[in-house]
Amino acid sequence: MTVGIIDGKAVAASLREKIAGAASNLRNVHGLTPGLAVVLVGDDPASHVYVRNKGIATKKAGMRSVEHRLPADVSEADIVALVRDLNGDDGVDGILVQMPLPDHINAHRVINEIDPEKDVDGLTEANAGKLMLGETGLVPCTPQGSIILIRTVEQKLSGLNAVVVGRSILVGKPLAMLLLAENCTVTLAHSRTKDLAHVCRSADILCAAVGRPEIIKGDFVKDGAIIIDVGINRVGDRLIGDVDFAAASERAGAITPVPGGVGPMTIACLLKNTVLAAARRRALKDPEI
Ligand code: NAP
Numbered sequence: 001m002t003v004g005i006i007d008g009k010a011v012a013a014s015l016r017e018k019i020a021g022a023a024s025n026l027r028n029v030h031g032l033t034p035g036l037a038v039v040l041v042g043d044d045p046a047s048h049v050y051v052r053n054k055g056i057a058t059k060k061a062g063m064r065s066v067e068h069r070l071p072a073d074v075s076e077a078d079i080v081a082l083v084r085d086l087n088g089d090d091g092v093d094g095i096l097v098q099m100p101l102p103d104h105i106n107a108h109r110v111i112n113e114i115d116p117e118k119d120v121d122g123l124t125e126a127n128a129g130k131l132m133l134g135e136t137g138l139v140p141c142t143p144q145g146s147i148i149l150i151r152t153v154e155q156k157l158s159g160l161n162a163v164v165v166g167r168s169i170l171v172g173k174p175l176a177m178l179l180l181a182e183n184c185t186v187t188l189a190h191s192r193t194k195d196l197a198h199v200c201r202s203a204d205i206l207c208a209a210v211g212r213p214e215i216i217k218g219d220f221v222k223d224g225a226i227i228i229d230v231g232i233n234r235v236g237d238r239l240i241g242d243v244d245f246a247a248a249s250e251r252a253g254a255i256t257p258v259p260g261g262v263g264p265m266t267i268a269c270l271l272k273n274t275v276l277a278a279a280r281r282r283a284l285k286d287p288e289i
Contacts, residue, residue, distance in 0.1 A: 004254040006149050006228075012264035015148070015289070016061055019271045022287035023062040026278060034278035035064035036094040036120065036270075037086045041079065041105070042072035047098050054096070057267050063274060064091070076105050080113050087115040093281060094120035094274035099170075117281050120273040123169065131177050138273050142209075143175035145265025146228045147182070150205060153226055153254040158183035161202050165189045165216065165242070166209035171230055175207055196220070208242035218247025227255040230262045 026032045036058045040051045051067060058065035068082055079097070086095045095118045101107045111119075116126035122140040130137030150157065162184035166172035176188045189199050200206055200220035208216045209230035221227065231242030241258030249255055256262055272289055279287055 003249040003252050004153060006152060006254050006256045006261060008145075008149060008256055008261040008264045011149060011152055012145075012268040015265070015268040016057065016271060018289045019268065019275055020061045022275045022289050025287065026275070026284075027062065030282070030284065032278060032282070033062070033064050034093045034274050035066065035091050036096065036274045037066045037068065037089075037092045039068045039070065039079065039082060039086075039095070039097045041070045041074060041098070042102050044100065047100075051098055054267055054270060057271060058274070061271050063271065066092070072102050074102075074105075076110065079105060079110050083110065083113040087113075087118065092118065093278035094118055094270075096121050096270065118277055120270055120277055122174070122273065128169070128174070131174055134181060138277060139178070139269075140170060140174045141269035141273065142171050142230060142262060142266045143178050144269040144272075146175055146207060146230065146262055147178050148269075149228060149256060149262065149265060150226055154205075157205070160184050160204040161187070162205040162207070163187045163189060163200055163203035164207045164209065165193075165196065165200065166207075166211075166230070168209065171209040175209065175230075179205065179207075210242045212242060213240050214242065214244040216243040216248065218244055218250055221248045221251040223251050224253035225251070227252045228262060229256050229258050232258060232263065 023034055038051050055065040086092045095114045097110055111123050112125055114124055116124045119127050119138050122138040127137040162179040164172050164176045167188050167190045176186050180186045189196055193199055197220045201222050203222060203225055205226045207228040211231055213233040213235050227243055227248055229241035229243040233240050239259050275287055
């Protein structure tokens with residue numbers, strides 16, 4: 001079988017072009033430049049790289065990007081005060097608090113301070129609830145990007161068996177909800193799942209969001225399955241996914257590489273959510289993206 005490599009970089013680039021078009025339309029027609037504010041706490045080097053890349057991508061799409069850096073020993077009250085200021089700032093359409101936060105901060109409490117209309121990460125209780133209820137809200141970026149990638153190789157998802165490995169609030173659970181909304185039969189696997197290999201072999205669509213290098217082996221893969229590898233693991237000087245790419249490629253119908261698969265989609269969907277938030281906050285129609 002010839003495996004199809006799902007080129008997340010190319011799909012994200014084309015999505016970013018459409019987002020830039022939508023942003024330019026909002027500017028020309030409504031005099032509105034969507035703005036994204038990112039709050040970065042502490043000195044985690046990976047977080048600094050992510051935030052810098054988000055800032056560059058936001059500006060490239062013709063939107064405003066503002067960064068707020070706070071020291072690692074900042075109090076929770078000070079972060080909450082900043083988030084409340086950003087909630088009240090009409091020039092800010094999207095607010096993202098970069099994770100992880102230092103241990104003394106209750107991340108859940110901070111995130112829930114974000115105005116749900118500006119919650120471009122889709123992680124507030126309000127947006128998580130809307131996803132659960134099937135209502136329109138802001139959808140977490142990585143799961144949203146994963147669905148777009150699946151759709152590049154398969155349009156008819158209804159009735160397919162989907163297995164999501166990993167049940168985090170950030171990726172696994174929302175991705176399972178999105179697949180359910182597509183009428184897939186969804187299994188959500190996690191660290192207590194018995195016989196993961198057997199569960200995975202039932203998957204027409206297999207999504208891995210675990211954070212363990214190559215935990216998904218080649219013989220976990222059903223012939224022709226679509227594999228979405230969300231994992232990003234640094235091993236030595238290489239980044240590798242949660243799926244053994246070489247072995248899984250022998251059986252899969254289509255597979256995302258790491259890097260160059262889901263990662264680029266996450267930033268593109270963040271930009272998309274910012275444009276959507278800018279339009280929705282002003283009761284404008286969702287831009288076509
Ligand atoms: P997380 O919060 O640590 O969640 C990991 C999940 O994996 C948990 O639900 C855990 O189960 C499950 N798990 C752990 N060991 C397992 C095992 N042996 N068998 C089956 N399940 C197991 O991680 P996350 O934030 O979802 O991130 C997952 C991965 O995706 C990481 O590598 C992260 O870097 C990457 N990521 C990538 C992007 C991107 O843009 N591409 C975005 C976000 C995250 P329990 O719940 O039972 O503990």
